[in-house]
Amino acid sequence: MRVLVSGAAMAGLSAAHWFARHSCDVTVVERAPRIRRGGAPIDVRGAALGTAERMGVLDRIRAERVPPRVPDDVVGPDGAVRARFAVAWFGDESPDDVEITRDRLADTLRAAVGDGARFRFGTEVTGLDQDDTGVTVTTTQGVDRYDLVVGADGLHSSVRRLAFGPEERFVRHLGLYVALVSLDPGRAWRPGMFNAPGRMASIRDDADGPLGMLMFRSPRLGDDRDADAQRRIAGDVLAADDVWEVPALRAAFRAPDSPGFYFDSVAQTRMPAWHRGRVVLLGDAAHCAALLSGMGTSLAMTGAEFLADAVRRSPGDLAAAFADYEARQRPLVRRAQGSVAGNADIMVPATAAALDRRNALLRETAAAVGA
Numbered sequence: 001m002r003v004l005v006s007g008a009a010m011a012g013l014s015a016a017h018w019f020a021r022h023s024c025d026v027t028v029v030e031r032a033p034r035i036r037r038g039g040a041p042i043d044v045r046g047a048a049l050g051t052a053e054r055m056g057v058l059d060r061i062r063a064e065r066v067p068p069r070v071p072d073d074v075v076g077p078d079g080a081v082r083a084r085f086a087v088a089w090f091g092d093e094s095p096d097d098v099e100i101t102r103d104r105l106a107d108t109l110r111a112a113v114g115d116g117a118r119f120r121f122g123t124e125v126t127g128l129d130q131d132d133t134g135v136t137v138t139t140t141q142g143v144d145r146y147d148l149v150v151g152a153d154g155l156h157s158s159v160r161r162l163a164f165g166p167e168e169r170f171v172r173h174l175g176l177y178v179a180l181v182s183l184d185p186g187r188a189w190r191p192g193m194f195n196a197p198g199r200m201a202s203i204r205d206d207a208d209g210p211l212g213m214l215m216f217r218s219p220r221l222g223d224d225r226d227a228d229a230q231r232r233i234a235g236d237v238l239a240a241d242d243v244w245e246v247p248a249l250r251a252a253f254r255a256p257d258s259p260g261f262y263f264d265s266v267a268q269t270r271m272p273a274w275h276r277g278r279v280v281l282l283g284d285a286a287h288c289a290a291l292l293s294g295m296g297t298s299l300a301m302t303g304a305e306f307l308a309d310a311v312r313r314s315p316g317d318l319a320a321a322f323a324d325y326e327a328r329q330r331p332l333v334r335r336a337q338g339s340v341a342g343n344a345d346i347m348v349p350a351t352a353a354a355l356d357r358r359n360a361l362l363r364e365t366a367a368a369v370g371a
């Protein structure tokens with residue numbers, strides 16, 4: 001079976017591994033010139049730990065996990081330390097969960113594909129034309145034909161747009177944006193978290209270098225994909241905050257060539273079906289649970305295993321295979337998508353009063369856990 005996977009991140013690399021293992025002829029197209037680097041550490045949790053074990057990568061990701069986090073100082077708008085914060089106090093975490101940097105996990109998943117797939121970087125799907133026997137796929141590099149197309153190309157999936165319709169029908173903005181930037185490792189950064197009403201900035205160093213994060217409340221912004229405009233927006237959100245490490249963080253976000261820059265809306269993908277004919281969606285393209293869930297990577301990994309396994313068992317009846325994939329994956333997605341309510345109020349309180357209440361909650365929680 002000839003399988004085209006669009007997107008070479010957690011979902012696409014996992015899918016490439018599984019389809020190659022089931023003896024499919026796999027091609028992966030990725031819009032970026034190489035596997036995209038950067039991002040805050042992500043969690044491999046719950047059912048995804050079993051998937052990682054069956055992929056043969058669990059020992060490696062356990063060995064490369066980031067050290068357990070110590071609670072961070074929480075700095076208020078005036079620069080004073082108001083409380084301490086650890087994400088584990090609020091997440092649905094278990095001691096088996098593995099937190100690992102995105103780059104290390106991507107390298108591990110890429111190694112698990114080996115030479116089982118051909119990769120075409122700098123390539124994007126621009127047209128899909130399917131009939132009963134296959135899909136004619138136009139990419140920026142040419143035209144080819146496949147038995148199955150897997151859209152693993154993230155929240156702003158092109159495959160989804162081409163096969164199912166415009167993004168606005170499926171992607172729900174949750175009223176927040178996130179920006180990330182890698183920080184100068186030669187400077188001594190003070191780790192912690194800064195909050196003012198409607199915005200949060202943080203600095204962490206999890207072993208691969210210091211990383212700055214910004215989350216802020218905002219209605220949907222127009223075209224949020226021009227990197228220069230995004231850098232300006234991120235810097236402007238912090239324009240009035242001249243305390244703690246914020247001025248240096250603001251400069252890092254604004255720098256035109258800042259490494260590891262990432263900017264996106266915090267959003268969920270919700271769709272009544274993840275397949276149409278011979279085209280199927282996986283990972284954030286199908287069911288982004290939003291960064292606040294901490295579950296996006298785990299869902300991408302389980303979904304890839306369920307999908308490839310279902311297709312292996314029913315290669316002649318893709319509709320049945322896709323129904324099987326959805327039946328196994330949807331309960332995990334429902335739980336993850338339902339888990340984000342309230343997390344925004346913990347991370348980014350909207351008002352000064354909400355910020356005071358959140359800080360009081362942090363102080364009570366710290367006392368309760370003895371931190």
Ligand SMILES: Cc1cc2nc3c(=O)[nH]c(=O)nc-3n(C[C@H](O)[C@H](O)[C@H](O)COP(=O)(O)OP(=O)(O)OC[C@H]3O[C@@H](n4cnc5c(N)ncnc54)[C@H](O)[C@@H]3O)c2cc1C
Nearest residue numbers: 007009010011030031039040124153154158283284296297
């Ligand atoms: C650079 C980066 C940083 C991130 N940082 C964080 C973070 O800090 N915290 C967090 O919780 N989540 C983060 N995420 C999202 C997280 O990785 C995903 O939620 C999760 O791992 C599910 O992965 P996915 O493969 O479905 O989607 P994604 O990780 O979004 O990957 C989609 C891939 O498809 C590629 N792509 C997009 N459009 C096309 C196209 N038209 N054609 C071909 N390829 C395309 C993208 O370049 C990307 O490689 C980040 C994603 C990226 C890309």
